Amino acid sequence: AQKITQTQPGMFVQEKEAVTLDCTYDTSDQSYGLFWYKQPSSGEMIFLIYQGSYDEQNATEGRYSLNFQKARKSANLVISASQLGDSAMYFCAMREFSSNDYKLSFGAGTTVTVRA
Amino acid sequence: DGGITQSPKYLFRKEGQNVTLSCEQNLNHDAMYWYRQDPGQGLRLIYYSQIVNDFQKGDIAEGYSVSREKKESFPLTVTSAQKNPTAFYLCASSPRTGGTGEGGYTFGSGTRLTVV
Secondary structure, three states: OOOEEOOOOEEEEEOOOOEEEOOEEOOOOOOEEEEEEEEOOOOOOEEEEEEEOOOOOOOEEOOEEEEEEOOOOEEEEEEOOOOHHHOEEEEEEEEEOOOOOOOOEEOOOEEEEEEO | OOOEEEEOOEEEEOOOOOEEEEEEEOOOOOEEEEEEEOOOOOEEEEEEEEEOOEEEEOOOOOOEEEOOOEOOEOOEEEOOOOOOOOEEEEEEEEOOOOOOOOOOOEEOOOEEEEEO
């Protein structure tokens, strides 16, 4: 079964506007972590933000914030004030802490294109 | 600076050849992983290792082999049994606890393998 679902294959956003990338997850664990990574066309994977399942506050890192809705099992990434350099593929990922293998499960990704 | 080094950046393989992709990390991370990424797709786990001299198959291990003789190194061999090896290969490592967001990955810059 798919553990991470990203339903938006591609999105366009105007420069300086905000964009929300959807991510839903499936787990029976009580303790888990959610991650977002950015992959520019160069291929490198850049860590953006982390949310633990027990964190009461939504995570924020600069222009990135994570809208964590535990009951709905969603962890949407919000990028505020989009910049041309934000054009990339974005991946949501999850680690279940009951597992001892430290694996991350990744979604299929969302391609974001920022327009000037 | 600590990090993960993948080499080569580009690799060309003839039909029927085995090739080995290198992955070295100096982060003192216990766990290492290999992922395959096809164009416009997400990451699929090939193999992972939590400790030296031990590794486990991921979701798409057929046609691949690995070794973990040293903590720092986790080379991936793409064998002739892998029928469609053209893809982008990413290596990652993580500590057992802590690190980038409670066990998130640090990624290498990737190797792009093409069968000619």
